[in-house]
Amino acid sequence: MDTFILLSCLLIQCFLMIITPTMSQQSIPFEGPRLSAHPDFKSFSDHGIKASSTSTSSSNTKFRTYYYKQTLDHFNYRPDSFITFNHRYVIDFQYWGGAKTDAPIFVNLGAEAPLELDMKDPGFLHEQAPKLKALIVFIEHRYYGQSVPFGSRQEAFMNASRLGYFTSTQALADYAEVILHVKKMLMAERSPVVVFGASYGGMLASWFRLKYPHVAMGALASSAPILYFDDLVPADGGYYAVVSRDFKAVSQSCHNTIAQSWLEITELAKKPNGLQQLSRLFNTCSPLKSATVLKTDLISMYASAAQYNRAPVYRVNRICEAIDGAPKGTSVLEKVYAAVVAYDSGTNVSCYNIGGYSPPSETTKGWSWQRCSDMVMPIGQGRNATMFPYSPFDLQDFMNTCYSEYGVYPRPHWIVTEFDGHDIDLVLKKFGSNIIFSNGLKDPWSNGGVLHNISDSIVAVTTTEGSHCLDLLYSSSDDPIWVIKQRATEIEIIKGWIREYNLMHGIN
Ligand SMILES: *[C@@H]1O[C@H](CO)[C@@H](O)[C@H](O)[C@H]1NC(C)=O
Ligand SMILES: *[C@@H]1O[C@H](CO)[C@@H](O)[C@H](O)[C@H]1NC(C)=O
Ligand SMILES: *[C@@H]1O[C@H](CO)[C@@H](O)[C@H](O)[C@H]1NC(C)=O
Ligand SMILES: *[C@@H]1O[C@H](CO)[C@@H](O)[C@H](O)[C@H]1NC(C)=O
16 A cells, blocks of 8 residues: 655644554545644654644634635536535734725635644744734635535545535635635725645645635745646655655765665564564554554654754754664664654653554545545655655556545646646746745755746745745744744735735725
């Protein structure tokens, strides 16, 4: 069974599940690295979520929750299309300058998570809104949280007839309706709207600006790998190639030890009592059923460490310190176990809880469907993923697995057909405006991102050392200077858009 990456910027419950025949719940065909601002890898809990949630709750927040009567299917007129569901969104009024001023509306486009999780991460919005007297609106993505059609999650996820309305294009249309509704409700039809999103949410933000330019005058798309589809294979080999590069940059010998470990795991597992020995060596909470289970978990650990390598705990460095710092004579597998312990240190684990086996989160279930419908990202461990076992993406295999799970085939070419991706420079230079693509180049997703400036107003704001979605998170005293600068650049650009918009619309 292949393993895959989950793309999500705004989710918490995102440890990587491993597919096993023992799972009684709906199985999850695709897992892997997450598109998520925050990891929550197994027992992993001390990575800064606390800081952001404190900031959210300690400030004098005035969030109000609303429900919009959302149309199930925006794109045809069959009777089923007219079914509606309650679409949740939240408004924070506390900084707003009001409809008659030049105050903007900041809209966070929900990603593959319930709204509560979407609201936790984007400190950037909360911190910049007071300076610009902005209204903040958070909109949930359909089929997540409370914004689920057909009465309940269970009903909505029953089969492909129900899940078929769960697409990125429907979600964008939902956002357009909600934003226009909010503007009307607040008599703020002329106020400038800027959409924000992180990771998958960032892809949505950039696509929203291109599809609904009359609704949003600008977009900040953080760590949005819009060029990771179809035949737009990243030049340097993809997600796992960057993970390998990140480790190599910290320590060549650490990288080499990890590279060596896969074969050793395989060989040991083949021996009589090999799995027992592996279980003992890795202090697993329950006996290992296969070497693959262990390898899959280790791969996701390294991926997560690279994707979220940031203050206060740089986990790539921590893993490599454990591996390189092992006493002379320590075996390769013992070193890898030391890495597992180091990765989890700070949390209270007495054994290596491989796979976790808590029930799959709604993000896990929802993203699995999304990957099997329109979000077909060809992520594999190719030749440049030097630290990992060779396991390239196999589209046919992917399609078949999706079909057996959902009874429908994914559409691997649809995203590029709908939103483009080829010759994006030439196309967007003449056609688009007001999009910031922000990336940290250490983020394995960055190689599917837009990394250079396309025009004066379609710009890439990158940092060499940055990780996934770092710019949109709350600022903290641990922030390196380059992320402080990155955020300052972004807000200056956004202010420029707003000034121009207000001039054009005679607002002052
Ligand atoms: C999905 O379930 C609904 C409700 O039970 C049913 O009406 C529909 O025919 C099912 N669709 C498929 C493709 O099985
Ligand atoms: C590996 O990376 C190099 C340099 O970045 C690139 O030119 C090459 O195409 C990549 N190979 C694969 C198989 O992706
Ligand atoms: C951690 O584990 C130890 C020993 O099992 C226990 O006494 C302690 O209460 C745990 N601490 C936390 C914060 O869970
Ligand atoms: C793109 O332009 C912006 C704004 O002028 C600038 O801050 C940024 O450094 C440029 N990005 C790149 C990758 O050159």
